[in-house]
Amino acid sequence: MTANLLNLNVDTLFEQHGVSEIDAVHKKIQTLVENKREELRTHVGERYRDLLQAADTIAAMQTSAGTLIEQVRHVQANCRSLNEQQLLGFQSVANASASTVDSRPEAALHQRSAGRKLQTYYGTMAQIKLLTALPELIWTHLDNERFYAAAELFIFSRHISTGLQLDGQSALMQKLPVARKQWEILRPFHVTIKQAVLAALEREELLPEMAVDCLQSLLLLDKSDLGAVLQTFLGLRSSAFLSCLQSRPSESRRVKERILASLGVLNDTVELLDKCLLDDGLLFTRLADCASSTCPPSINRMESGERQLAHLLPDIIAGFRPQFKVSQLTPEQLGGALKQWLDKMNALAAAHLQQVFALVSNMQTIQDIKSAARSNGRPDFVRLEEKLHLEHSQLDFYARKYVPLINARVREIIRSSWAAAMKQTYERVLVLIESGQVQGPHEIWREQSDDLPLSLAAALSDQPKRLANRTKGYDGATVELCKQFDSQLADIVQELNVMLQEQTTRSEDKLSLITFLRETAQEQLTEYLSNLKGLQLRERPALLLALRNSLALVELCPNLKLCFCQSSSWRQWTANSAGVGIEHWQRICGLIEEEMLSFWLLIVDDVLAGHSCEDRLPKVINHEVVLRDFALWQTLTLEQRDEEQDKSVQSTIRIPSQPRLSLQTYLHQLIQALNMAVPQTLPPKVLQAFNQRLLGKLLAHYKGLTSAEGTKSSQNIALQLYFDLKFLERVFAISREERLLYDQIHAQQNQLRDCIDPFDFELFAEHITSHVARASGRLQGELGVLTPLAAAPSLSSALAHEADPNVLCLSSSGSTSLWFPLLPIVMSQAAGGGGSASERKILAPEPAEKAVPTTTTPTRKSGGSGARKADSGKSKSSAASFFGMSQEWFR
Structure with a gap:
């Protein structure tokens, strides 16, 4: 960019570019110039700073050189004084000899x-x-x-x-x-x-005797004061602490040993200061012994042969003993030096100790560290802190530094283990989704030898039942995925159980770990669901695999529940919070179901979009549709006795016996498509959502048929459509709780009733109700996939008290509700086949006389809202009785 701006031709620029472009180039050149100026200022400032630093260094060197020259002068003076002192003994001997020369020969x-x-x-x-x-x-x-x-x-x-x-x-x-x-x-x-x-x-293990020997040697060699020796000692103990934490290539020490060794260095250092330097410590005792008159001279440390030459040596050599002039440290001085050392140790611990704890991989190691740390002897920190004027617990390194790191590492192990388990599970789910291997209905419902338990013990065990898994679509890959995930969670629970069984851990800390496990599990599951939703899955096989594997985690992973609802051995520490764990478990289960319900709704919408009722049901009902679509109606003969003419009057009515054939075919095709798309059993919420969407589309279709002119002009068409709506209302158990559907279907039924003669409808109403009940019971087996549990006939309630005569009861949601009730038993007369219509004669009893015997009525099921007793076939026209009309009016 800079080269382009430097090579600009001004004339060409004004010829080939506009004013806005020239303005932009001008701004770029100004920006470049400002950058160069700033760079030049920075460069000059750095050079000037180097010159100042060099000048300061030269001045410091001059001061150091002057100090060194002065110290050399002092050394020369000291050497001259020492020379005079050493020759003092020899000069005295020479003077004595000279004095005797004059007096002797x-x-x-x-x-x-x-x-x-x-x-x-x-x-x-x-x-x-x-x-x-x-x-x-x-x-x-x-x-x-x-x-x-x-x-x-x-x-x-x-x-x-x-x-x-x-x-x-x-x-x-x-x-x-x-x-x-x-x-x-x-x-x-x-x-x-x-x-x-x-x-x-600098050793890790240092005895008090060895420490005193080393400190005394430093005082003798360097002739320094005790404060400088103390600083050297504390600095070396810092190096010992650091060497414990840093692993050398030549050493293969375990992490636990390194942590315990570092803690031992800290505690031993405080103990050495207490025994050696505080009050009348061991060091001051040794120094007092060296200064006493009974201390032997240095020549006594020689071998016996050299000690025999002591009489030949001058007294200044033979009687030489080292001299110490060391003042005892006050508690304030010792406390100040120790406080500085503690600050340094805190910095080292923050920089290196946490890195070593990060290498601990299991709870057993942490428990061993805690047990070993508490079993080892520790100094009396309270007494030392009071004597040295330090803050409370400032010397308790284990409580201040190691316990927080141990707790943090325990939480990190739980979190990392949970994250690794959840990540592996998510990756396996992705592999299954990418492979797209969805089991079809034939594979899921194919009977296998190991479906049923082989023994009572196996049936009563906590192992998941294979048949129950297959009813929910859990294939072998899903079961294996949950097994691996549950085994990883079992390791986490076992690791945490090691910490909870430790007697030295406080109850508050144990409760905190249990709470952290629950929060981590909730966080990881939420993140898993977020990642799964972020995939934006739209294909039906991928959605099925995602929701199956996600729902299976809740049902096939018992250790997942333990992370929320604590085991019995943990509840002694949870106490009142046990119910909170159950609430969290129910909440996370509800969250998973809610998120998976969105996947279910995508599948439901896909199935309904592929099998729309608008495309498969006739939009207009004409005579051809009536002949092809309307099922065979039943003819009923009503017989009454005329009071005036004293003879029986018969009237014939025709009533629909089953829904339209196109509606039955559509529902059958929809069920087949649903079984092909989702071969497993639909959960109740999904089934309810599917039925609501299906009924919404069906009601929209029937609304168009109701408003058509052909329906309004034909009572038979309106009667058949009314029968269909009553059938849908009964089969899908539309109750007042579903207010919107309930109002819609009843509004359409009322519109259709307006198209029917009120006197005829008064006659038809009771029979339509019984026919709807009979038709819904007869088609219950075919519509069992779509039928909600509340719509099951009375036969299912009777079966609930039996001993579940078929294996399909393994998939029941409770002791009183079955997914697949047994098919109802119907008479041949009630079967709507291709034969001729069988007529029924129903007697209408006289107002005051007993009923005349009539033909036998067909057998009906006992119980249910649509069932009637044997004598309920005798009826009369309530409309005629209400208006006081004769029976001739109905002829």
Whole structure:
């Protein structure tokens, strides 16, 4: 872009582009210029900052150099003073010898001078002998981890070497350069001993005796104050804590061991401070022993052969002992140093301890950590906090740092395990959806040998029943998916049970874990449903697979329910919240059903769209449709006795006996299509939604037929349509609870009644009701898939008290409701076949006389709203009685 702007030709730009484009180019050039200016300012600022930093560094170097020169001057002055002190003993001996020269003869003077030289020679040789023996002895003490002894011998060797170097100009020392070379061998021991001491203080396990030995060695080697040694000690314990958490390639330590070791370092550090530095600690006891007059000189640490040369050494060498001038720390000083160390440990724990806890993979490890942490001895934190003026529980590292991380890790294990199980289940559902392997009705309802349990124990077990699974469409892949998901949830429940059975965990923490498990389960299931809805499935096989596998999780995964409704062993900690878990379980089940109901409705709408009643039912009823579509009507003969003429009067009426053939065919085809699309049993809510949509379409179709001119002009057509609506109302059990459908169907029935003569309808009404009941009972078997439970005939209620005579009762929703009731028994006269119509004669009784015997009425079912007793066939015209008309009017 920059190159293009630099290569612009202004003349060409104004010739080939408009004003708006030139304005845009102008703005881009201005933006580029501003960016370059800002970049230049930044670059200049960085260079200026580097110059300032260099100037500050030079000034700091100048100050450091001046300080170093001053310290060198002090060192020279100290060395000069030390030289004078070392030669003090030798000068006193020389002065004494000189005073005796004058008082004695020359021979005695010569002899004493020779003795003094010989003594000086032997003393020098003894000192050199000590220097040659000290390296091996120091190494021996270092190997045996006696660091203070090694440090004391090193200081002793330095004292000897200093005295020999001060006398380095003498003739004897000129002939013995080994003294100087031996000091070159001993000098590196200062660094070696200090490194060994620091390494010992950095160990995970450090005893109080070893800690005191190391601290005393540091005080002796560096001649520093106790505060600096304390800071070094605390810094090394921080390094020990960090080394416990960091795994080295050469070590294969388990996570539990690393966590417990780090906790041990923290507790041991506080315990060491309590035993060694607080009050009259072990360190101050050792220092007091070293300062006492009974403390042996350093030469006593030599071997027995070297100790025998003590009489040859000068007193300043033979009586040398290390001196300590250490003031005891006050509780405020110790508390301040410890508080700074605690802040540092908090930062290290926040940066590294959580990473180590993230490696813990199961609850058993966490339980082992908690048990081991509580079983190990811990210092008296309350006493130390009061003495050092620290906050409450500030020294209890386990309660402040480890317990929150343990609780967080437990929750993370639960959440990650749940998320992994739910993710794997979702991926398996996606694989099943992509494969599109939907079992057809023949595969689902094909009888298999292992459908029924082989024993009573198997029947009473909690294992899911195969036949019951197949009624809901749960095939082998779905059952296997739920089995794997339930096994993963069983592991989560078992892991949590390990924590809940631990006696040291508080009841509040246990209840919190149970609540977290329920919340995690609810969150993961909600996310699963959201992901499933996000797929925007529209194909019928994919929708069936999605909803089957989702609903199966609730029914075939008992451990899923345990995540919401706690097991009996957990309820001792849940107490009053047990009912809350049941409410959450019911809520999540309702959520899944509600989300899956949306999938069901898509399938229902797809089936109804493919089999629309507008396309399969005649839209206009003419004579051809009446001959082809209207079923055979039944002819009924009414017989009454005329009071005036004293003779019987017969009248014949024709009443529909069954719905239109096209309606029956449409419902049959719809059921076949529904069985092909959804071979499983429809849940009640889905069936209700399907029926409501179906009835809505059917009522819209009948509304068009009702408003047609042919219906209004033909009583028979209106009567048949009225029969169809009464049949639909009875079969689909339209009640007042379904207010909209109830009002619609009754409004259409009233419109059709207006098209029928009221006197004729008065005669037809009772018979139509009985025919509707008979037709609905006869077609109950065919319409069983669509028939709601409330519409089951009275025969089903009788079967409810029996012992479920067929295996289909395994799919019943209760002890009194069956999905597939037995077919009703009807007489041959009631079967609407292709033969001639069988006439029935029904006697109408006289008002005051007993009824004349008539022909036998056909057998009917007992019970039900449409059933009548045997003598109910004797009726009379209520219309004639009401208006006081004679029977001649009906002829």
